[in-house]
Amino acid sequence: MKLTVFGATGGIGQEIVRQALDSGHRVTAVVRDPVRLTVTGAGLEVVRADLTDPRSLRPAVAGRDAVLSGLGARGRKDAGVAARLTRVVLAAMEAESxxxxxxxxxxxxxxxxxxxxxVDRAMRTVISGLLKGVYADLREMEAELGRSATDWTAVRPPRLQDKPLTGSYRTVVGGFPLGGRFVGRADVAHAMLAMTDDPGTVKQGVGVAY
Incomplete structure (x- = not known):
């Protein structure tokens, strides 16, 4: 497949690029700073683009089979980034059908x-309170997806870990795995790539966890 990856220099984004290339896909990685992208490969095209301008993103998404995004806030101070940048990506995608x-x-x-x-419900409430702005941003992002014409999937992991790919995790369409508290970034990337051509995940939120 021909894939475009936004947020390609982030922890999940780089894993998406790496695993997609390993699987033989052609990947366009859209970045603000190419130096931060450490992944290389024969099927990789790196595009430096203005993520605030849909017109500049159109060539990066035109003719692609799917777009995968790891865009989002890195902390409370970045709240608002996910919805704002996803809105730009959606505009570019819709312009290119x-x-x-x-x-x-x-x-x-x-x-x-x-x-x-x-205890899991209480922990969830505490975390949601601590990161209220970040989760409000993600809810707005998902609302933008729902208003769009795209065949979207929102992948919802719990606490992220940096650990090697296991390929052993649970997913629940429209829900969340019981007792799931952690998941590795590499496995989130693996799950996203597996869902790319899965019609059962279209227009759905999907919980993923160990």
Missing amino acids: VRRLLVVSAAPVGPDAEGAAL
Whole structure:
């Protein structure tokens, strides 16, 4: 497939690029600073672009089979980034009639796991309070997806870890894995690539965790 990756220099973004290249896909990595992208490969095209201007992004998404985005806030001070930048990506995609989009959201944006223990619900409430602005941003991002014409999927991981790819994780469409508290960035990337051509995840939030 021909894929475009936004947020390609982030932890999940670089993993998406690396794993996609390893699987034989052609990848366009859209970045603000190419120096920060450490992944290389014969099927990789690196594009430096203004992420505030949909017109500048149109060539990077034109003719692609899917767009995957790791764009988002790195902390509370960046709240608002996810919705704002995703809005620009959506405008570029809709202008080029590209439909498939997968983005990274977060577990607290979606529903609790069915049958979740009280301690997990309490932990979720505390985390949501501490990062209120970040999760409000992600909820607005998901609302933008819902208003768009794209075939979107919002992937909702819990606390992220830097660990090697395992390929062993759980996903729940429209919900969240019971007892799931952690997941590695590499496995989130793996899940996103696996969902790219999965019609069952279209216009859905998908919880992913160990």
